[in-house]
Amino acid sequence: AQSVTQPDIHITVSEGASLELRCNYSYGATPYLFWYVQSPGQGLQLLLKYFSGDTLVQGIKGFEAEFKRSQSSFNLRKPSVHWSDAAEYFCAVEVTFGTGTKLQVIP
Amino acid sequence: KAGVTQTPRYLIKTRGQQVTLSCSPISGHRSVSWYQQTPGQGLQFLFEYFSETQRNKGNFPGRFSGRQFSNSRSEMNVSTLELGDSALYLCASSLVIEGNTEAFFGQGTRLTVV
Numbered sequence: 001a002q003s004v005t006q007p008d009i010h011i012t013v014s015e016g017a018s019l020e021l022r023c024n025y026s027y028g029a030t031p032y033l034f035w036y037v038q039s040p041g042q043g044l045q046l047l048l049k050y051f052s053g054d055t056l057v058q059g060i061k062g063f064e065a066e067f068k069r070s071q072s073s074f075n076l077r078k079p080s081v082h083w084s085d086a087a088e089y090f091c092a093v094e095v096t097f098g099t100g101t102k103l104q105v106i107p
Numbered sequence: 108k109a110g111v112t113q114t115p116r117y118l119i120k121t122r123g124q125q126v127t128l129s130c131s132p133i134s135g136h137r138s139v140s141w142y143q144q145t146p147g148q149g150l151q152f153l154f155e156y157f158s159e160t161q162r163n164k165g166n167f168p169g170r171f172s173g174r175q176f177s178n179s180r181s182e183m184n185v186s187t188l189e190l191g192d193s194a195l196y197l198c199a200s201s202l203v204i205e206g207n208t209e210a211f212f213g214q215g216t217r218l219t220v221v
Contacts (some may be wrong), residue, residue, distance in 0.1 A: 099149035
């Protein structure tokens with residue numbers, strides 16, 4: 001069965017600092033991987049997705065993610081966080097979602 | 108084009124009642140999925156419909172059911188409501204059912220059971 005683990009429930013970073021959100025998965029084949037963001041009072045928005053090919057995926061809002069098959073990971077990164085990035089982030093393998101990581105950005 | 112529309116946005120029901128939630132997908136999308144989001148359990152997959160047929164189902168009791176109409180609009184029904192059913196119910200639509208297509212989410216229906 002598929003499973004997705006986001007080990008960090010809550011992360012706090014300073015504005016301008018770099019960010020990495022972790023995601024590990026369990027899946028029997030090459031997975032289709034997604035990162036979504038949910039801002040307070042908003043619906044889920046797709047940040048980026050990986051189906052095949054280049055393992056470094058560029059998304060919207062300056063985010064990127066790297067697929068590492070050997071580590072079963074698909075971590076989300078951003079070089080410089082903005083206050084507007086404060087939200088909850090979900091990693092997903094097809095229809096299976098992780099429990100989310102809440103990002104707080106401090107001035 | 109219009110996004111995924113879920114109605115109503117907010118709903119308050121009492122225990123034992125039943126409720127029906129509606130989801131209108133993006134025009135042309137044929138796959139609709141439903142999710143339950145709670146603070147304790149996070150996002151959990153309920154079921155997925157494609158061409159009026161349920162294709163996938165999550166681990167939820169039979170009180171949770173759904174259907175999809177010929178115009179791809181979908182409804183989700185919860186019978187004999189329990190306090191634990193209080194959650195944000197999200198609907199997502201995609202062009203097809205295969206995993207390599209992205210899903211677009213509605214803003215959800217916030218159900219409160221009292």
